[in-house]
Amino acid sequence: MDTSLICKISIPNTYAHAYDYQRHADLPAIGTRVLVPFKKRERIGVIIDYAAPDKVRQLKEVLRVIDEQPLFSQEYMAWLKWIANYYHVPFSEILALAMPKTLREEVLPHEPPKITFLKLIASQLSIPKQQKKILQLQRFLQQQGQALSIEQLKHEGFSKATLTKAVAMQVAEYEYREDIVSFTASANSVSLNLEQQQAVAAIDSGLFKPYLLQGVTGSGKTEVYIELIKKTLQQGKQALLLIPEIGLTSGINHRLKSRLDTHIVVFHSHLSEKQRFKNWQQAYFGHAGLVLGTRSAIFAPLPNLGLIIIDEEHDLSFKQQDGVRYSAKDSLIMRAKMQNIAIILGTATPALESYYNAQYHRYKLVLLTKKALNDTPLSFSLVDLRQKKTLHGVADDTLQYIKKHLALHQQVLVFINRRGYAPLLFCHDCGSAVGCKRCDVNLTLYRAKNYLTCHHCGWGQKPPKQCIKCSSAHLVPVGCGTEQVADYLTLCFPEAKVLRFDRDVMKNKVEIEKGLLSIQNKEINIIVATQMLAKGHHFANLNLVVILDGDSGFYQSDFRALERLGQMITQVAGRAGRADKPGEVIIQTHLPKHPLLLTLIQQGYEPFITQLLKQREEAQLPPYNYLALVRVQGKNATNVISCIKLLAQSIADYPIEVLGPAPAPIEKKAEVHRWQLVLKAWKRHDLHSSLEQISAWLGKHCLGSTRWFIEVDPYDLSS
Numbered sequence: 035m036d037t038s039l040i041c042k043i044s045i046p047n048t049y050a051h052a053y054d055y056q057r058h059a060d061l062p063a064i065g066t067r068v069l070v071p072f073k074k075r076e077r078i079g080v081i082i083d084y085a086a087p088d089k090v091r092q093l094k095e096v097l098r099v100i101d102e103q104p105l106f107s108q109e110y111m112a113w114l115k116w117i118a119n120y121y122h123v124p125f126s127e128i129l130a131l132a133m134p135k136t137l138r139e140e141v142l143p144h145e146p147p148k149i150t151f152l153k154l155i156a157s158q159l160s161i162p163k164q165q166k167k168i169l170q171l172q173r174f175l176q177q178q179g180q181a182l183s184i185e186q187l188k189h190e191g192f193s194k195a196t197l198t199k200a201v202a203m204q205v206a207e208y209e210y211r212e213d214i215v216s217f218t219a220s221a222n223s224v225s226l227n228l229e230q231q232q233a234v235a236a237i238d239s240g241l242f243k244p245y246l247l248q249g250v251t252g253s254g255k256t257e258v259y260i261e262l263i264k265k266t267l268q269q270g271k272q273a274l275l276l277i278p279e280i281g282l283t284s285g286i287n288h289r290l291k292s293r294l295d296t297h298i299v300v301f302h303s304h305l306s307e308k309q310r311f312k313n314w315q316q317a318y319f320g321h322a323g324l325v326l327g328t329r330s331a332i333f334a335p336l337p338n339l340g341l342i343i344i345d346e347e348h349d350l351s352f353k354q355q356d357g358v359r360y361s362a363k364d365s366l367i368m369r370a371k372m373q374n375i376a377i378i379l380g381t382a383t384p385a386l387e388s389y390y391n392a393q394y395h396r397y398k399l400v401l402l403t404k405k406a407l408n409d410t411p412l413s414f415s416l417v418d419l420r421q422k423k424t425l426h427g428v429a430d431d432t433l434q435y436i437k438k439h440l441a442l443h444q445q446v447l448v449f450i451n452r453r454g455y456a457p458l459l460f461c462h463d464c465g466s467a468v469g470c471k472r473c474d475v476n477l478t479l480y481r482a483k484n485y486l487t488c489h490h491c492g493w494g495q496k497p498p499k500q501c502i503k504c505s506s507a508h509l510v511p512v513g514c515g516t517e518q519v520a521d522y523l524t525l526c527f528p529e530a531k532v533l534r535f536d537r538d539v540m541k542n543k544v545e546i547e548k549g550l551l552s553i554q555n556k557e558i559n560i561i562v563a564t565q566m567l568a569k570g571h572h573f574a575n576l577n578l579v580v581i582l583d584g585d586s587g588f589y590q591s592d593f594r595a596l597e598r599l600g601q602m603i604t605q606v607a608g609r610a611g612r613a614d615k616p617g618e619v620i621i622q623t624h625l626p627k628h629p630l631l632l633t634l635i636q637q638g639y640e641p642f643i644t645q646l647l648k649q650r651e652e653a654q655l656p657p658y659n660y661l662a663l664v665r666v667q668g669k670n671a672t673n674v675i676s677c678i679k680l681l682a683q684s685i686a687d688y689p690i691e692v693l694g695p696a697p698a699p700i701e702k703k704a705e706v707h708r709w710q711l712v713l714k715a716w717k718r719h720d721l722h723s724s725l726e727q728i729s730a731w732l733g734k735h736c737l738g739s740t741r742w743f744i745e746v747d748p749y750d751l752s753s
Contacts, residue, residue, distance in 0.1 A: 040087060041096060043070055043079040046130035046138050051118070052082055057096040065104030065111050069097045069141055078138055080105065080129060082115070101144055105137070110335060113369050120368075120722075122729050122744045123358050131358060132333045136311040147315045148210040152197055153181035156205050165203075167196045172205055181209050222293050226261060230254055233400045234261045239341045239376040244367055246347075246392045247380040249402030251608020252572075255380045256286070258402070259343050260293050262378070267296050267323050271340025274325045276332065276362060278349035280304055281546045282570045287326055296323030301331035304543055329354060329362045332369070342370050346569050347379035347388060348601055350749060359745040382608060383601040383639050386647060390657040410616040412607055414635040416584075416626045424622075426522035427514030427582050433526060435620050439578040440530055440559055444615070447573075448519060448562045449606045450582040453536045454478035455518045456511030459486060459497060463506035468498065474702045479511050480538075481518070490753075491704035519582065520562040530559035535567050569605045572612050579610040584621035588628065591699070592752040593655050596630060597646055604639045654714075656747070660721045663748040664711045664728060665698065668740035671707040677736050678709040684731055689720040700753050712751070721746075 039061060042052040055070050062068065066081050071094050078100065106114070114132055118125040130138065137144065154175035161169045171192055175182065187197060200206045226234065237245050239262065249255045263273045277286060280302045290298055299313040299322040316322040318335040325334040329352055344352070344363055352362040363379070370377035379388055379397070392399040415435075422429040427450065436446050458467040458476040467476045470488035477486035479497065487494040500507045511518075520534040533549060540546045546566075552558050556575050561567065587599025603621065611617020625631060634642040651658050666678045678695040685692060691714040698708035715721035725744055732742045 039084040040093065041068070041081050042083040042085055043068060043096070044082045044126045044129050045070070045072055045077050045079040046126055046133060048072075048077075048126045049124050051125045053079070054085065054088070054091070054093055055096050056093040062099045062101075063104045064108065065106035067100040067105050067137065067144075069100060070094065071097060078141065080133075082111065082125060098141070100141055105144060106132070106335070107337070109372060113365075113372055116368055116372075117358075117360055117365055120364075121358060121360050121746050122722075122725050127358050131330070132335075134311040134314045135307050146319045147312060147321070150184045151181040151209040151211060152184060152187060152200070152206045153209045154205070155207050159203075159205055161203075161205065165199075167192065168200055168203060168205060171196060171200050175206065224257060224260075224293070226257055227254070227404075229402050229404060230258050230261075233258045233402060234265075236398070236400050237262060237376060237378060239266055241376065242371050242374045243376055244370070244391070244397040245376060245378045245400055246384060246388055246397045247378050247400045247402070248384055248392075249380070249382060250405060251382045251605065252405040252612045253382075253402035255345070255402060256289070259345070259378070259380065260290065262341060262343070263290075263294060263324060266341040267294065269340060271338045272317070272320065272323055272325070272336045273341040273343070274331065274334060274336060274339060274366075275327075276342075276344045276352070276366070277326065277328060278346045278351045278569065279566065280328055280543065281540070281550075281566055283326065283328070284543065284547050285550065285571070290324065290326065294324065297321060298324045298326055301325060301327030301334055303328070303330065332362045332366050339369075339373055340375055342366050342375065342377040343380065344378070345380050346605075347381045348383050348385040349569070350598070353749040355750065359743065359748075361747060361749075364747065383604045384643070386597055386643055386650065387657045389640075389643055390647060405612070410611060412611055413616065413618045414607070415618070415620050416631075416635075417620060417622045418626045419622055419624045420626075426518050428519065428522060428526075429622055432580055432582075432620055432622060435578060435618070436523070436527070436560070436580065439618070440527060442577075443575075444577040445553070445556070445558065445573060445575045446560045446578045446580065447567065447576055447606070447609055448523065448560060448580045448582065449564075449568070450514065450516055450519055450562070451564050451586070451602070452478075452513070452515040452583075453489070453517070453538050453564060454487070454515035455481040455521075456515060457513040458511070459509050460512040461501040461504065461506055462508040462510055464501060464504040466501060466503045467512075468502075468509070472702070472705045474700050478515065481511075481521075490700065493704075514582070516562050516564060523560055523562065527560065531557060532560045532562065533558045535561055535563035537564070537566065540566065565602065565606075567606075567609065568602060569608075571609060573609060574612065576612070577610055577615050577617050579607050579617070579619045581606055581619070581621045584623040584631065585625050588625060590752060592750065593650075593653070594749065595752070597643065600630075600634050600639060600642050600646070603634060660715045660718050661748060662713045662715075662721055662725055663745040663751070664713065664725075664732075664742070665708055665745070666710070666732075666736060666740060666742045667698075667706050667708040668738075669705055669707065670739065673738070673740050674707045674709050677732075677740055677742075678711065680735065681728065681731060682711060685724065685728060688724045688727070689717075690715045690724050698753070699751070703753075712748075 041055045041057055043055050044052045064081050067078055069076055070079050114128050118128045247255060266273045283300055299316050317325050320337050325331055347363055354360050367377055391397045417429050417431050422431055439446050456479045459479050460467050468486060469476050470493055472493050473488055473490045475490055477488055479486055485494055486497055516534050516536045520532050524532045535549055540549055553573055587595040607619040610619055666674050668674045682695050693712040695709050695711055698710050736742045
């Protein structure tokens with residue numbers, strides 16, 4: 035390669051695509067890490083391209099080439115560039131997501147990970163009797179007749195201190211081996227039913243095709259996933275399985291390990307940097323046959339990727355809501371296309387766009403219509419709140435349903451997707467509510483803590499003794515959250531064990547696993563939960579689901595609210611009757627005759643979204659056109675409004691429809707004022723060409739403390 039070319043180097047988290055540097059020695063390949071001077075320090079960057087020499091500018095020199103071989107393949111780099119281009123963000127921000135912190139900050143050659151073994155070297159060495167652990171270790175290694183990994187020895191009860199001491203006493207020595215795993219065998223088999231067998235046969239992983247695996251809750255989609263992963267591993271290839279919630283990781287990981295004889299690594303936001311880097315390496319060097327993870331796992335570097343699966347493909351968590359606002363699902367569909375492999379979108383409640391694509395044969399539809407363990411359909415009942423009194427959000431009729439199932443020694447799930455005791459503290463005299471000082475929202479009351487908290491910025495305070503507007507002492511909690519409902523049900527059923535399952539109680543992986551285990555072991559009678567338990571979990575003794583607020587989606591301004599309501603009701607209802615007993619679902623509602631609600635519970639999810647699609651077509655909303663959100667935000671409201679209005683004027687003649695400017699649904703959040711434009715286009719090309727020009731305009735005119743972002747295909751317009 036011509037050594038006079040300019041290196042275009044992307045440096046993570048610098049809000050730029052790349053910077054120009056020169057190097058007079060041999061030029062490294064694209065995708066290689068290099069060390070470069072940046073401002074007043076040295077930074078690690080990645081070469082993403084080369085350009086013709088520029089004799090006018092004086093460019094800084096590349097200080098050092100870190101990797102002998104490119105860190106990223108051309109295929110992987112092309113995919114990262116597609117994400118940057120499609121979502122209109124600088125490449126450096128995508129690079130920061132794709133590289134572990136260790137590789138971004140440490141100037142170390144990237145080598146395959148090694149596993150440390152301990153090998154016995156002095157089987158006849160006399161060891162003092164007081165050194166009992168060393169003596170036990172010597173005998174154990176002698177009995178095994180081979181070196182054992184440190185992890186194996188720790189599992190056998192030998193501490194790190196014991197192993198270190200054994201090496202110091204020259205009883206044993208360390209041995210380092212490359213971590214290599216075979217993908218070929220399967221551990222245990224489960225007989226698939228006819229529908230599951232047909233689903234497996236219908237999916238060809240050797241060619242690019244998105245498959246929409248639509249299976250009713252309890253139909254055994256996971257068994258189909260496992261069988262397809264087995265086939266992929268037997269071909270010597272790797273698989274990627276994406277799940278929506280960290281809380282689901284432990285259960286499905288345990289299930290996969292019992293069924294697959296391969297190394298499985300996990301990616302999610304609760305990993306330490308050390309563990310994240312280790313898992314990244316094992317994926318990168320092909321030592322992991324399967325990567326399991328949440329949204330960020332899409333960036334796992336899998337050199338032999340042969341299959342991608344997204345479970346609960348409709349879930350909102352697959353769309354990043356801050357920073358780089360990418361869709362994990364859409365990004366993985368493009369990755370599958372570039373690598374010519376199959377991608378499976380599994381769900382009981384497809385997103386409208388996915389269902390639409392299946393209807394027009396862009397995706398291949400594969401159906402599972404029957405439950406795996408029983409054929410009994412769920413029984414739905416509506417509790418009309420217009421004619422029933424409620425106490426703490428629960429109607430008397432609902433209590434009777436709960437009482438009946440408890441008498442049968444069955445578990446009950448009570449679903450309410452609001453945390454805390456009450457969503458607002460209300461002045462009975464003047465009608466005002468206690469609001470957040472930093473956001474345009476009300477504070478949520480937590481009674482046990484005697485505290486008010488903002489769920490958007492985290493600010494809080496003790497409940498005031500009187501209204502700040504009229505000085506009235508008559509402040510009352512209005513509405514219900516999980517804390518209030520759990521407290522009330524504990525009073526109603528004192529002999530029942532009630533568990534609250536929300537993010538305030540289940541704060542980490544350990545607490546989540548402990549809670550799930552207590553439910554599975556039938557130690558819990560009533561579970562009061564948010565959407566943390568709405569999907570993916572199997573509780574054999576759970577036969578009643580109560581949905582306290584079945585109307586939430588009917589009152590929201592976001593055009594996707596009804597779709598999410600249908601998904602939520604279907605998913606939560608699917609937790610009931612998953613074993614051999616029939617399931618019952620109770621929905622409390624003020625709209626018992628709403629045609630969409632009746633369609634959902636009487637005919638099912640597919641007729642429900644068919645009606646929603648007709649409404650979307652009439653309103654010309656996605657999937658019948660394309661949307662983008664442009665938001666300008668800052669602490670100075672005048673500057674924010676001025677910038678967004680000037681932008682709206684400058685794009686008046688673009689081939690798109692401009693809605694706004696208008697304040698965001700929550701205009702002020704964490705003391706930041708937010709205004710926005712919603713852009714609508716008939717053609718994707720028109721939208722993206724307009725966004726390129728908008729991005730350039732904002733880069734020139736939106737200066738100082740005012741910030742902006744572009745969100746392509748926004749999924750949640752309610753905040």
